[in-house]
Amino acid sequence: MKETLGRFKGFWVPLVVVLVWQGISELGWVNVQVLPSPWAVITKWIEYLKPLEPFDPEKGSYFSWMFSGELPHDLWASFYRVLVGVLIGGGLGLPLGLIMGASRVGYDYLNPLVQVLRPIPPIAYIPLAILWFGLGNPPAVFLIALGAFFPILMNTIVGVRSVDSIYIRAARNMGAGRFTMFTKIIVPAAMPYILSGVRIGIGTGFICMIVAEMIAVNNGLGYRILEAREYLWSDKIIAGMFTIGLLGLAIDVVVDNLNNYLLRWHRGLE
Incomplete structure (x- = not known):
C-alpha cells in the first residue's frame, strides 16, 4: 500500500491545487470570465480535442478522423517545430x-x-526572422533553434572543461x-552537463515556440491561445496552457529516460 501511494506522491500537490481552485470557483470568489473552474477547462479541452466533423469512411480512416480535431493539429504543429x-x-x-x-x-x-550574441534574447530576433524567412514554420523553427543553441553550447563547453584531469592522465x-581520449573519456564525462543543457534548451525552445506561434504562424498552441485571448475564451487559454504543460512533460520524460540510459555507468544512477 505504501509503495502504491509513493508512486503517486507527485500527484498530491496538483490534486490539492485543483480542488482548491474548484472550491474557489464554486464559492464565486472569482469571476469565471477571468478564472474559469477546472471543470470548465476540462470540458473545453475535450471540446478542443474532438474531431470537427462526423466520421465518414469515404474521407479517410477512423484513425485519421480521431486526430482531425483542432487540438491534435495544433499539438502536432507545435511538437514538430520544437x-x-x-x-x-x-x-x-x-x-x-x-x-570550444x-x-x-x-x-x-x-x-x-x-x-556578444548570447545575452540577446531570441525574441529580439523576431523582426529579422520574419524579414529573412517570411511567415510560417521557418521563422518559428529559427527562433526555437536559437533558443536551444546557447544552453546546449554553454553546458557542453563547461562539461568538457570540467572533465577530471585524473581521467585524462590515466x-x-x-x-x-x-x-580515443575524446570519444571514450571527454564526451562521456561531459555527458551529464550536455544532457542538462538539452533539457534547458528544450525549455527555452518552448518559450520561443509560443512567442513565434503568436506572431509568425496561423496554427499551433501559441496561435490558439492568442486567438482565444482575442475572444476572451479564458477556458480555452488555460486548456492550451495545460496542453503545453503535458507536451513539455512528455518530452522531459523521454529526455530523462535517455539521460538515465546514457548515464547508466554513473555511480549516482546504479
Missing part, C-alpha cells in the same frame, strides 16, 4: 561546444562572438590517442 528547432540548435551547439571546450585556440577565437598512461 523537435526540428531543438535538433538544429543542438546539432550546431553540441559540436561547437565540444570544439576541448581546444584552447578554438575557445579564444570563438568565445568573444558567443558572449588514459594517457594507458596509451590512448587523441580520438
